Amino acid sequence: MSASVQNSHEAYRLEIDQGQLIVHAFGRWTLATIKPIDRALKADLLALGYGKVKTSGEDYGVDDTEFGGVVFDFKELVRIDTAGAFILTRTIGCHDGMCRMWRVRNANPGQKILLSAAAEASAGMAMQPPKPWYDPLSRLGEGFLNGLRETYETIAFFGHFCVILFKMLLRPQRIRWKSVFSHIENVGLDALPIVVVLSFFIGCVLAFMGSDLLEAFGAKVFVVDLVGLAVLREFAVLITAILMAGRSNSAFTAEIGSMKMRQEIDAMTVIGLNVGETLVAPRALACLVSAPILTFFAMVSGLLGGMLVTWSQGISPILFTARITEVVSINHFWVGMAKAPVFALVIAIIGCRQGLAVGGSVESLGRRTTTSVVQAIFAIILLDAMFAMLFLKMDV
Amino acid sequence: MHSVDYGKLDFSVPVEAIGIRSQFGSNVIHENLNLQLRSGEILGVVGGSGSGKSVLLNTLLGLKRPDGGVVNIFGHDRKNITESELKYFETRVGVLFQGGALFSSLNVRENIMVPMRLHTNLPVPLMRELADMKLNMVGLPMTAARLYPSDLSGGMRKRAGLARALALDPRILFLDEPTAGLDPVGATAFDELILELREALGLTIFMVTHDLDTLFATCDRVAVLVDKHIAIADTLDKVVRYDHPWVAEYFGGPRSRAAGLGDAR
Incomplete structure (x- = not known):
């Protein structure tokens, strides 16, 4: 050819x-x-x-x-x-x-x-195998299983940590006070201004809405009951917890996560430092201490906000305080305060656990931080609902 | 691709450092440092820890401004060349950083595609094929293409980094301790790979290394960075005979003898 x-x-x-x-x-x-x-x-x-x-x-x-x-x-x-x-x-x-x-x-x-x-x-070069038709289904199932596993692991970590905390409380000299106080400054003191300001505004809004609505029934003075009850029982502690979830919980995840990425956690484990004691406990204790204090300030500023607005509506501060002490029982205050440490612990634990779950990549750090905040806020709302039912049954 | 006046460029010496001075605060790292990278050669730079090898690499790459002296690219002062000439240089340079410096949010294939996306207008499927080919060239299995850098071992990360450095088929390759952290078998394979690539692509290679075996196996010239300047840059035989206490210690030590250099002294 x-x-x-x-x-x-x-x-x-x-x-x-x-x-x-x-x-x-x-x-x-x-x-x-x-x-x-x-x-x-x-x-x-x-x-x-x-x-x-x-x-x-x-x-x-x-x-x-x-x-x-x-x-x-x-x-x-x-x-x-x-x-x-x-x-x-x-x-x-x-x-x-x-x-x-x-x-x-x-x-x-x-x-x-x-x-x-x-x-x-x-x-x-090999050909890429095409995805099978049931790929979306299998991914859905995987996602569901992951959710279950995540929940299980968070609860397990919580239990594990409670044991560590209990052991530490029996031997307080093992608590790293320096670290605890440094975290209290970050979690509590630094968050105080934003918590106070937000709570103040919530108090204002409540009073505005309430007085507008109640005036129609000629029961304007009841706005004091509304503000007192709502702020003390729910809003102060929720605002504190949600801010803590956004501020501190994400910081915990990022801090611990980047330590994990740089193998610092591995180094600590090998040297014999207990990660639960050195990293998790100080943060959890700091949250435990800070949350009730922040909640208290949130309550005060929420009531102040309510008082300021009702004053403009013709209810004098004297009348406001008199009515508060008369009709709003101290139980509401204690209900709010009782929730604070529980939320704090949950926030700290979720933040630390997600941090420890970070893998090697920057992406996983970002994903874990997001998950951590989402989980924390979800847990807070869920727990709050459970508390509401519990206190209703208890008649407080 | 770019409006570059090729006639103006001196291709025989792609990169040259003239009288470089580098300092951090009052700590002088380099003083009157001169070094030429000649086209087609493999130049190895050796020096003690903290002698400023990586600083020199960064200075040549333009990541750090020298505090004195001039870095020439294709015979022209880096400070005075035009934007398009600089871009021309960038597309002809590949760098392998010490840890691979892969982008951790992208998988290996996407990492290799980053320079292609930036500097070429190839269709994505072709880029993908080329990336897979680079992967194969540096000896990584195809399964590594979809892995993320965090899933790779140190040696694989280095290879992936090299694949990315080769993405644009550069003429000049900068390698920062390419064989550090590799097992001897892997390091030998890496040396062979580099020689093969040089042969195939006509590469010019600037290599910072501590590995005497690599120096012995690959480098045409060796530059010794000691006392803040390049004391000697010549063939290995001559460098080994050079009369300087540090050089004597470096090439006279037991590790050097193991690499078969000791006899030369």
């Missing part, structure tokens, strides 16, 4: 000679130039019936009936890099590790190595 020019392009010429495909490459085959070459070559190969590979039956090999092999001619080649070599090796038509025979002429040793590397790479 005489040589016949099958196809030509400015960068190559394909020629079929005695059952062999001869690829003459010209000019530059580099990353900057291969985009159009690749497109043209793909189309030409397909036109030659060359890109097709037998996929039916047991024979997964290359359709080699017509072409025995490939010869590359680099006589007029100016420069080739890995990208260019990769494009060239498309002509070898590798599939499942089976390639056509190929050789190269007029190439320097470097180009030969390059072409072998490219051919080897194309041969080693």
Whole structure:
């Protein structure tokens, strides 16, 4: 069979000679130039019936009936890099590790190595298995199981930590007071302004809404009962807890998480430091101490906000305080205060556990921090609802 | 791709440091440091810990401004070259940092695709194929393509870092301790890989290394960074015979003898 020019392009010429495909490459085959070459070559190969590979039956090999092999001619080649070599090796038509025979002429040793590397790479490239149709279902199931596992692990960690805390309380000299106080400053003192301001506004809003509504019934003075009850029982402690979840809980996760990423946690464990005692306990204790104090200040400022607004509505501060002491029982105050340490503990535990669950990547740190805040706020609301039912049954 | 006047550029010396001075506060790291990277060579830089090898690398790469002296790129002062020339340089340089410096939020394949996305306009499927090929070239299995850097071992991370450094088929490769933390088998394979890549791609390689085996196996020239400047930059035989106490200790030690260098002294 005489040589016949099958196809030509400015960068190559394909020629079929005695059952062999001869690829003459010209000019530059580099990353900057291969985009159009690749497109043209793909189309030409397909036109030659060359890109097709037998996929039916047991024979997964290359359709080699017509072409025995490939010869590359680099006589007029100016420069080739890995990208260019990769494009060239498309002509070898590798599939499942089976390639056509190929050789190269007029190439320097470097180009030969390059072409072998490219051919080897194309041969080693496996097809990605397509996702099965039930993929969304299996992912849904996985997500559900993950949720269950997460809940279980959080509760287990909580229990584990309670044991540690109990042991530490029996031997208070093991508590790291320095760390505890430093965390109290971060968690409690630094959060005080924002808690006070937010609670003040909530008190104001409550009083506004309440007085507007109750005035319609001619029962404006009851707004004092409303503000007192709502702030003392619910809002002060909820505001404190949610702010703590947003501020401190995320900080705990990030701190402990980045320590985990840099293997500090591993180092501590190996040295013999108990992570629960050194990292978790001080944070939990700091939250335990800070939350009731913050809640108390939130209550005071919430009531002040309510008082300020009701004053503008014609109820004097004297009347306000008198009515508060008269109708709002001290029980409401204690209900609010009782919830604070529970929320605090839950927040600290969730923050620390998520921090310890961080893997090696930055992404997992971000994901864990998000999870930590979401879980903490979810837990707070859930617990609050449970408390509400409990106190209702207890008649307080 | 860019409007660069190639005739103006001196390709025989892609990077050159002339009279570099580096200091942090009053702590002078380099004083009157001169070093040439010649086209096509593998240049190894050795020096004690804290002698400023990495600072030198960062200075040559433009990550740190020298406090005195000039860094030339293709024969022109880095400070005076145009934006497009700098970009031309950037697309022709690949860097492998010590820890691999892979982007931890991207998987290995995406990491390799980052420079391609930035500097080329190839279609994404082709980029993916090229990334997989680079992965294969540096000896990583295809299964590594979808792994995240945190899932890789130190050696694999280095290889992935090298694959990313090779993403744009650079002409100049900077390697910061490429074989540190690799087992001897892996290190030898890495040396062979580097030689093969040099042969195949016509690379110029600047390598900071402590590994005497690597120096012995790969480097055409060795530069010794001691006393705040490059004391000698020459072939290994000449460097080994160089008369300086630190050099004598470095190449005369038991590790050096194990690498087969001691006999030369």
